[in-house]
Amino acid sequence: MIEQAREALKRVYGYDSFRKGQEEIIAGILNGRDTLAILPTGGGKSICYQIPSMLLPGTSLVISPLISLMKDQVDALRRVGVPAAFLNSSLGAAEYREVVRSSLQGEYKLLYVAPERLDAPMFQTLSEQLAIPLIAIDEAHCVSQWGHDFRPSYRQLAGWIARMANRPLVAAFTATATNEVARDISEMLKLRDPGVYVTGFARPNLSLSVVTGAQKKSFLERFVADRKEQSGIVYAATRKEVENVYELLSRSGVQAGKYHGGLSDAERAETQERFRFDDIRVMVATNAFGMGIDKPNVRYVLHWQMTGDIESYYQEAGRAGRDGEESECVLLFEPADMQVQRFLIEQGAGDADRKAIQLSKLHMMMNYSRTQRCLQQFIVDYFGETGVAACGKCSSCLDKSEPVNRTDEAKMALSCVGRMKGRFGVTMVAKVLKGSRDKRLLEFGLDRLSTYGLMKHLPEKEIADWLYWLVSEGYLRLSEGQYPVVSLTANALPVLEGREMIMQRVRATVRQSSASDNAASTPLFEALRQWRKEKAAAEGVPPFMLFFDATIREIANVQPQTTEELLAVKGIGAAKADKYGGELIAIIQSFIGEGLPLGSDFPPKQTAPNRSGGSRASGEEQPSHVTTLELFQAGQEPGDIAKERGLSRVTVEGHLIRCADEGLDIDFSRIIPADQEALIVAAIEKVGTEKLRPIKDELPEDVSFFAIHGVISKYGFKSS
Ligand code: ADP
Numbered sequence: 001m002i003e004q005a006r007e008a009l010k011r012v013y014g015y016d017s018f019r020k021g022q023e024e025i026i027a028g029i030l031n032g033r034d035t036l037a038i039l040p041t042g043g044g045k046s047i048c049y050q051i052p053s054m055l056l057p058g059t060s061l062v063i064s065p066l067i068s069l070m071k072d073q074v075d076a077l078r079r080v081g082v083p084a085a086f087l088n089s090s091l092g093a094a095e096y097r098e099v100v101r102s103s104l105q106g107e108y109k110l111l112y113v114a115p116e117r118l119d120a121p122m123f124q125t126l127s128e129q130l131a132i133p134l135i136a137i138d139e140a141h142c143v144s145q146w147g148h149d150f151r152p153s154y155r156q157l158a159g160w161i162a163r164m165a166n167r168p169l170v171a172a173f174t175a176t177a178t179n180e181v182a183r184d185i186s187e188m189l190k191l192r193d194p195g196v197y198v199t200g201f202a203r204p205n206l207s208l209s210v211v212t213g214a215q216k217k218s219f220l221e222r223f224v225a226d227r228k229e230q231s232g233i234v235y236a237a238t239r240k241e242v243e244n245v246y247e248l249l250s251r252s253g254v255q256a257g258k259y260h261g262g263l264s265d266a267e268r269a270e271t272q273e274r275f276r277f278d279d280i281r282v283m284v285a286t287n288a289f290g291m292g293i294d295k296p297n298v299r300y301v302l303h304w305q306m307t308g309d310i311e312s313y314y315q316e317a318g319r320a321g322r323d324g325e326e327s328e329c330v331l332l333f334e335p336a337d338m339q340v341q342r343f344l345i346e347q348g349a350g351d352a353d354r355k356a357i358q359l360s361k362l363h364m365m366m367n368y369s370r371t372q373r374c375l376q377q378f379i380v381d382y383f384g385e386t387g388v389a390a391c392g393k394c395s396s397c398l399d400k401s402e403p404v405n406r407t408d409e410a411k412m413a414l415s416c417v418g419r420m421k422g423r424f425g426v427t428m429v430a431k432v433l434k435g436s437r438d439k440r441l442l443e444f445g446l447d448r449l450s451t452y453g454l455m456k457h458l459p460e461k462e463i464a465d466w467l468y469w470l471v472s473e474g475y476l477r478l479s480e481g482q483y484p485v486v487s488l489t490a491n492a493l494p495v496l497e498g499r500e501m502i503m504q505r506v507r508a509t510v511r512q513s514s515a516s517d518n519a520a521s522t523p524l525f526e527a528l529r530q531w532r533k534e535k536a537a538a539e540g541v542p543p544f545m546l547f548f549d550a551t552i553r554e555i556a557n558v559q560p561q562t563t564e565e566l567l568a569v570k571g572i573g574a575a576k577a578d579k580y581g582g583e584l585i586a587i588i589q590s591f592i593g594e595g596l597p598l599g600s601d602f603p604p605k606q607t608a609p610n611r612s613g614g615s616r617a618s619g620e621e622q623p624s625h626v627t628t629l630e631l632f633q634a635g636q637e638p639g640d641i642a643k644e645r646g647l648s649r650v651t652v653e654g655h656l657i658r659c660a661d662e663g664l665d666i667d668f669s670r671i672i673p674a675d676q677e678a679l680i681v682a683a684i685e686k687v688g689t690e691k692l693r694p695i696k697d698e699l700p701e702d703v704s705f706f707a708i709h710g711v712i713s714k715y716g717f718k719s720s
Pocket of ligand 1: 018046
């Protein structure tokens with residue numbers, strides 16, 4: 001059966017090989033084994049349950065909390081010819097009933113359901129009337145209390161599955177699970193002897209950075225300006241910050257959108273769509289944005305503030321580069337941000353236990369922001385994975401700065417905290433060190449401390465940051481509660497006694513964008529991208545739904561001339577080749593057919609790629625196209641000539657047409673099949689020669705562009 005799975009991978013999705021873990025997971029499911037799979041974001045989880053669903057008899061259920069993701073996946077499946085539907089709150093009552101009705105008739109291979117939609121009677125009906133071979137549970141960490149996104153509806157689901165008379169296979173998928181959460185998922189969902197697959201958490205196409213001590217506003221402006229063509233997300237912790245950052249970017253002329261809980265549903269939906277359609281380049285958002293956005297070409301995710309835990313950070317940052325291309329994740333870090341997160345935890349829902357868990361997670365996040373270790377290693381380590389090599393491209397790996405000795409400032413700060421006897425917060429300590437005339441400070445007589453004004457040369461905010469840094473390094477401790485006070489830890493002693501030095505690195509740089517968006521934009525790539533945008537708009541779907549950037553880039557590089565060649569491109573399966581192949585090939589033809597008589601649909605003809613071997617080979621006396629002609633006249637076919645000369649077939653065909661146009665002796669009967677000639681002439685008379693595509697559309701599939709060019713040349717039809 002795994003053979004069939006491989007065949008489906010190629011036919012349906014256009015991919016040649018499975019990614020790490022996919023084959024084992026699919027084989028496990030097809031062999032009837034419950035599954036727990038932990039794959040990083042972008043690792044390709046969907047295929048792991050979609051392919052088995054296609055191969056197993058009946059309708060598989062996919063449980064997902066992500067409404068817009070469901071729609072995308074269902075759209076994508078339908079586009080490649082797989083019957084699928086979804087049930088969630090975005091459907092109107094009538095639509096909903098219709099989907100249920102069709103489901104019960106077994107019309108779908110996959111049915112996506114939001115867990116809160118799956119109430120008991122509904123579940124009962126489906127499980128009694130449908131053949132359900134598999135229940136795939138996406139974002140399975142939502143079932144665990146220990147996870148960062150616990151959802152009660154997932155708990156209920158687990159109960160129902162356990163009570164099903166004819167229990168299907170259950171396969172659980174998540175990207176973010178520590179060992180503890182993984183165990184919890186397995187227990188909660190009552191998985192039966194599951195195959196557990198952990199492919200690793202590393203995301204080799206992401207460059208992680210933590211930027212400390214930067215002027216955030218100018219940093220952001222420069223960062224975005226340096227990445228003009230790229231899509232990115234800027235996450236901020238609060239609505240107000242989102243508004244501020246949005247204003248900032250809009251003022252500097254960036255096409256930005258904003259997204260947070262204070263906007264209406266309609267506003268949010270519209271902005272999200274515009275982002276997906278590449279109309280908006282940068283989305284500024286709170287963490288409300290992103291659950292379920294599956295825009296594959298997000299090239300960077302920049303966090304304006306730190307998140308409350310590493311799971312959330314990695315999940316949000318991980319929205320960059322789902323298409324596997326180089327992407328960047330930048331965290332702008334100010335130690336004081338810890339306070340914002342603390343406040344959110346204190347104010348948030350949850351009992352004391354839950355808050356304690358959240359606080360310790362916050363602590364780890366703080367450590368991430370401060371660590372000098374490889375950031376990728378730090379994260380995978382957090383999720384329990386060892387033995388991952390340093391990434392070599394995160395801000396820690398690239399950091400060549402010498403640490404600065406800050407022992408003196410540390411002593412000043414620590415002794416001031418000591419003298420304030422654990423009764424005040426960071427702000428008040430900073431005021432004392434600054435030598436502020438604050439009213440409360442004076443009331444408490446803190447101006448009489450010997451440390452008063454010791455750091456008056458620094459701005460108060462910088463002093464506060466310095467104190468938070470000492471907290472994060474473990475020299476100071478903050479109490480819990482809404483008004484945390486600061487006190488010394490045991491680690492402070494050796495510093496105060498002069499037995500330990502304090503070294504600090506200050507980092508404020510991110511390596512220059514290496515994302516390939518800017519790098520490889522040839523005229524053909526741009527033309528294909530433009531075509532994709534127009535085509536997608538006409539179909540009312542986001543551009544990536546047609547092809548990913550990587551696929552477009554590969555087409556631009558490989559320049560396929562035939563359907564078979566097109567099918568060899570990663571990301572093009574039978575359905576897409578069928579639907580778009582003709583147009584793609586026409587665009588490519590118009591670009592690489594240098595010397596062809598037809599005007600191209602896309603103007604920059606003079607910049608058509610000059611492929612190696614496409615121009616005159618060194619030492620040749622005569623023009624390249626004449627050499628081609630000689631071989632043709634000696635009886636060789638264009639395909640053979642291409643092979644012999646190391647050229648593409650289309651270039652060779654272009655040479656021959658050019659020879660014909662130049663009046664050289666050429667046997668047109670070898671270019672134009674006899675039974676097609678009259679048809680082509682008729683088509684040209686009907687639609688003209690301004691563009692090639694309409695002529696092709698008039699004719700049977702098997703008429704080639706070469707033959708059309710041949711007729712135009714032979715009869716002297718000229719493009720206008
Ligand atoms: P996840 O849900 O794990 O974040 P997805 O299932 O959305 O990831 O897959 C991420 C991207 O990788 C998708 O665009 C998908 O088409 C692509 N992909 C998945 N499997 C393969 C594969 N074997 N070869 C190439 N691309 C793949």
